[in-house]
Amino acid sequence: MKYKVIHTTQYQYAESVSHCFNLANLVPRNTERQRCISSRIMVSPLPTTTKQRTDYFGNHSYHFEIQTAHTELSITAESLIDMQSSPAALKLDLGMSYGDALQYLKLSDSVDVMNAKEFLLNSPMVKISDELADYARPSFALDRPLYDCVAELTSRIFNDFQYTPGFTTIATPLTEVLAHKRGVCQDFAHLEVGCLRAMGIPAKYVSGYMETLPPPGQEKLVGADATHAWVSYFSPKEGWIEFDPTNDLRANNQHIVTAEGRDYYDVTPVKGVIFGGGKDPILSVSVDVARIP
Amino acid sequence: MSDSLTPPNQPLPTVASQRQTQDAVSLMSEQGRGSAMYPRPSQDIPDQVYADDGSIKPEWQYVLDSLHNLGPKELQERQEKARRILRDDGVTYNIYDEGLAANSHWELDLVPAIIGSDEWAKIESGLLERAELFNLMLRDFYGPRELLKQHALPAEALFGHGGFLRACQGIQVPGEHELILHSVDMIRDQQGTMCVLSDRTQAPSGAGYVLENRTVMSRVFPSIFRDSHVHRLASFFQRLRQKLISLSPSDSQARVVVLTPGAHNETYFEHSYISNYLGFPLVQSSDLVVRNGFVWMKSLDGLGRVDVILRRIDDVFCDPVELRSDSHLGIPGLLDVIRSGRVIMANPLGSGVLENPILLKYLPAISKQLLGREPRLASVTTYWAGDADDLEYICANLHRLIIKPIYRGTSMSSFWGGDLRPESLADWAVKIRQKPHQYVAQERVEKSHIPTMTATGLEPRPAILRTFAVATDNSYIVMPGGLTRVGLGVGQQLISMQAGCPSKDTWVTATEPERVNDDATTEAGQAELEALLVSLPSRVVENLFWLGRYAERAEASLRILRTVFMLINGEQPISAASQRVLLRAITEITDTQPGFLSASDEQLANPETELLHIINDGTRSGSIKSTLNALLFCADESKELLSSDTIRVINDIRDALDNLEVSLAGGLSSAPEEALDPLVIPLMALSGLMQESMVRGVGWHFMDMGRRVERAVQIMKTVTTLITPEVDKAESDVVLHAMLRSMEVLITYRRQSRARAGLAFGLELVMLDPTNPRSLIFQFEQLQHHFAVLRRGDTNFTALAEEDRVLLEVITSLKLSRIAQLVEVSDGSRQNLALLLTQLNKLLSEFSNLVSDKYFDHRIDPQQLVTTFWGE
16 A cells, blocks of 8 residues: 655744754654555755754654745655555464563563663653552563563553543643543653553554545545554564554554654754744644545 | 971861870881871871881972972962962862852862872873774674673673664764764772773863863972973873864864853863864854755854864764754764764764763673773773673672763763661662663772862862873873862772862873973974864853943943942032932943932932942843953853953952942942942953953954944933033033043143033033043044944945944044034923934944944744653
8 A cells, every 4th residue: 555645744934034944754664564665855935054864763754954935944854665564463462461571571682672771761752650550560461472461451441541632742741631530642642651661561652644534435535634643662583663642543554654653853854943933833734644545 | 386297197186186196196206207297197098108117208299398398378378379370270170069150169178189100101001092082992792782682791781881872873073983082981909900980081171170280280389390391281181182173184284173052161270271272263153054965164254164173062963853852062963963974063962972971880701802902991890780680790799889870961970878877878779660661780999199288287088080092093192191170088989070179280290391292293283273263152252242242331330339429429429410310320321220210309318228239239231240240251252262361350340249248238328439349449450451461363353343342332321311401500510520431531621611611511522522532522433433444344335234334324424513512401401402312322222233233143942843852
């Protein structure tokens, strides 16, 4: 299955911006499930310098600097992605138990495990807490397959939390999300990452897109798709497995990955520093995920 | 007096203990060993001076004898002299708690810390090895991370440290070494063995203070210093300078800058001192910009490319785009320029990861992996709570361990368990178990003591030494000695500058004079140094401009105050109307409206309260105090361009300002001039020095321009308030007199006025006489002259620049004016004069804006597009 993703980010400023430096994580990375065939980024006004590089986490970072005064900034990323068919139907429910996984993580000296430990610790936006551990614990039993534990945790987040756009911002701390049981996909992904780490399981934050299908008989609206976020946990010997708590799903070939990191901080789609611009810039984002025959 | 020579050994001296000590001294003297100056401390105080057999170690003998021979009185005088030099040089260490303006004076204890050169050779080789080791670790952490793969270090120890900056992965520094500067805090333990407490690998501070301490010591004790054959410091700084230049990625002449967080930083003195010593411009982050993939310094002649940055800012604050987004000290886009190798930073960003104290625990294993052997220098025994066994040990022994967070960026500071009550120890045990990766514990090492001057003579004080190593072409070199700091009391654990602990010069002494290897390459840098000094950050130039303006403004305010005091308190009483005009002039000239403008007759008759406010109310804009505070701020910001004499005079102003309350305590009525003298005198000295001891570079031209602009403003204000209104004949003499006196042309006027008539002649002197350096036209002609000099050699423009046009218009208007018309009165005022002054005033403010727009930086503060969390 091939997809074309067009992701446009626009900022409107109250006052002129004389100069800006930005860093975008918009070009999808290659994973076991997907290959990015081509990608281009268009920025308006035209940047003075641009640079693409692979960052610490293996994501594609795009740096640009604009020296033209502007009141509107627009960044469009257009990517063509080839998704492999659904991940091999492993009999994961017979996989390693949670208890064995913990033991293995503790004792193994493989490089995979060493690298996974990066995702076991506190990160800029996810702090492990007793509250997170208390919430996660009922799903985890030492003799239970780890996959089952995570699948159940994912389902519980899906059921216990209400998807409420506008209730949180990206700066809302996890404790508040947990207290009000509301949020959006980023909050749920952060929450599950935090729960998994609190239970001693390495977990990544994954940002990307998900294809949305219109109700039967209706035509799909262009730009109606959205950026999405989910989690990936590390199962010793089995590798990284992705779950989507917003939709209570194992990530499948509708989940297109842009970037992975410890949390949103590592994969922020567009960030940067502007000179001028006045107060409260207006942000609008539109995403279009289309199947290519 | 001689009693003060025999120090009590106990922290709290009592009569009894003093008596005992005196007995001990006489006993030792009889035995012909020990020092009357510094008797052997009691057994429970580890001491560096005495060997186990009770004899004084040879390296200490000479210095202690010499100090003894000087006698207590002489020693006191030398300490005073040292204090004076430090103060005159403006050596400060700002202590955060005291508010922004506070300057805390640097404390130097006159007894040097002494290390024999044989012993130093061992310490030095240990430090060299350690610097190499840390360099290899840095390279590995941001590269292959073999140390983790080989299990020399647990993964969590690196990944969980706040100083591990993932954005810095793969940054390359040219040359053999990534780590350019490496500092170590070390102590001598009870056995006399050197033991490292911590490593400083970001932007180690202290080297500049070492240099200043050395300068003072060699001036205060020239002969003791000379005869002790102390190893010199200069080559360390020469190597540092060479290394920084060699890092430059550019083919053309290297431009190196020193990046400081600004004048409020605790070690700002050192930043300006080092930048001056090395001959590199001192910049703040707002002086630098990233454009087109390079870093540039904003200077008067536009943007100049920067190749190497010696940073005094912690790495996480250096770039708000990729590092801490809430930083105001950063340069947006910097990290990516570093990544592409177009600017080199020393130390490289990310080097803070080496300050992780967990590394001390694993250092033997790491060293075996990287160097094939354990390190020669011992580190303090360190436990990491992230290790299961260590965690249990720590929790069981909290009461006797020092607990530290692994990352300095957190708000928590380290503490000694012995200082806490059992309940809070239990709380800590819980806290540590919650985040074990984030804490280490260290054994408490009793620091060895060295003699230190106190009010009652020499006493033992615990000492800590900070050493400095710099990378050279293929190795490191270590500064001989370093910065010694001593505790305030016997056995004190925490020794820090923040706590006000004094410092010492550290002498590595040889039995023979050091052979000075004059490195032929060292002076080659002199020519390029001068070239570098030509371009200054525009911020510095702006501050010099305002330094000139504030100095002139303060002088003008003081002059009009003195003039008015003199007339009011003079022999001949002046009328109430005259008094009103004069007091109003004060309000106008000092810009402290409404002041006397809206005063009642009673207030005008008793002006003292308001006058005191105008002098002393720092919160009131325009007061003498607030103007001088602004002047001091500008001086701090441009410190590196001021001569040492100028800095001394600036310090006099600061002191006079601090003492203003006292000088004014008696009120103004008794002796107003005496009260203001302490301010007037250093201001006069400052203005003299600005003329006589400053190189006529760009900086001076702008400072003098500031003076001229301000003086022109003040002349116009004075003439407007005193001369424009029509007054009675009797008052007319008083105001003319006031104007001439405050403009300092009264004598000239008197000498010539037999031939010429009153007001018209006075006005001509003040406004139109090109030979009077205080006349209005003189100021404008000087401004013209400054621009002519600054543009010399610039052949790009043959047409007049905007600022030249304005000046030409001002001067022409002045020259074309007729005095007879200006003094004419109609409808109660001199309207022609008022009209001319209004026009000139408008032109002058236009001129001032032009200069500001063209030469000074107008920074727009950056803001973040997205706000994300950072930190713990």
